Amino acid sequence: DGGITQSPKYLFRKEGQNVTLSCEQNLNHDAMYWYRQDPGQGLRLIYYSQIVNDFQKGDIAEGYSVSREKKESFPLTVTSAQKNPTAFYLCASSMDRVPTYEQYFGPGTRLTVT
Amino acid sequence: AQKVTQAQTEISVVEKEDVTLDCVYETRDTTYYLFWYKQPPSGELVFLIRRNSFDEQNEISGRYSWNFQKSTSSFNFTITASQVVDSAVYFCALSGAVTGANNLFFGTGTRLTVIP
Numbered sequence: 001d002g003g004i005t006q007s008p009k010y011l012f013r014k015e016g017q018n019v020t021l022s023c024e025q026n027l028n029h030d031a032m033y034w035y036r037q038d039p040g041q042g043l044r045l046i047y048y049s050q051i052v053n054d055f056q057k058g059d060i061a062e063g064y065s066v067s068r069e070k071k072e073s074f075p076l077t078v079t080s081a082q083k084n085p086t087a088f089y090l091c092a093s094s095m096d097r098v099p100t101y102e103q104y105f106g107p108g109t110r111l112t113v114t
Numbered sequence: 115a116q117k118v119t120q121a122q123t124e125i126s127v128v129e130k131e132d133v134t135l136d137c138v139y140e141t142r143d144t145t146y147y148l149f150w151y152k153q154p155p156s157g158e159l160v161f162l163i164r165r166n167s168f169d170e171q172n173e174i175s176g177r178y179s180w181n182f183q184k185s186t187s188s189f190n191f192t193i194t195a196s197q198v199v200d201s202a203v204y205f206c207a208l209s210g211a212v213t214g215a216n217n218l219f220f221g222t223g224t225r226l227t228v229i230p
């Protein structure tokens with residue numbers, strides 16, 4: 001089955017710790033994206049990558065970092081510099097390098113930092 | 115600037131009623147794309163439809179239909195004969211071919227509850 005996997009579904013961390021969220025896709029999509037969703041709000045773009053070894057900041061990149069060493073994988077690290085890290089994080093991919101084509105989303109990771 | 119407004123925060127309907135979810139957008143691009151996504155309680159966003167700015171034809175897919183009107187910058191979504199399984203948060207989104215071409219701008223979503 002083709003799709004996007006994110007693990008784990010729920011993640012708990014202590015304040016001050018870095019944490020890495022996994023995102024893997026087997027759709028052979030070029031582009032991958034990370035979004036953050038807060039209660040009652042839409043999704044906001046954190047980072048995106050159009051091609052391996054290249055990525056760009058989105059609207060709210062501060063306190064986050066990413067890597068794209070393989071086409072299939074786009075992990076997101078939430079660093080201790082992120083002031084309000086508790087949120088629902090969604091990874092997506094699209095066939096085209098710009099989101100004029102639909103994006104396919106993973107099941108999300110709910111991160112709680114205390 | 116790109117902006118999507120979904121003024122309806124929450125809607126409740128009784129099963130089998132029709133319901134329309136509103137979406138109003140703003141963009142300076144002449145070429146742009148509009149989307150609707152469904153987010154069920156599981157959290158994963160499910161793609162429903164993509165529309166480009168040059169295609170104003172309305173679309174129907176089963177119980178779902180979409181009304182795209184450039185004159186009013188609206189892209190409304192109607193569910194006919196709603197079912198409990200339609201309960202979810204629905205997001206309208208916009209992508210500009212030029213402005214913010216690598217960004218999908220989402221509205222704040224409309225939570226639809228279908229009461230059996």
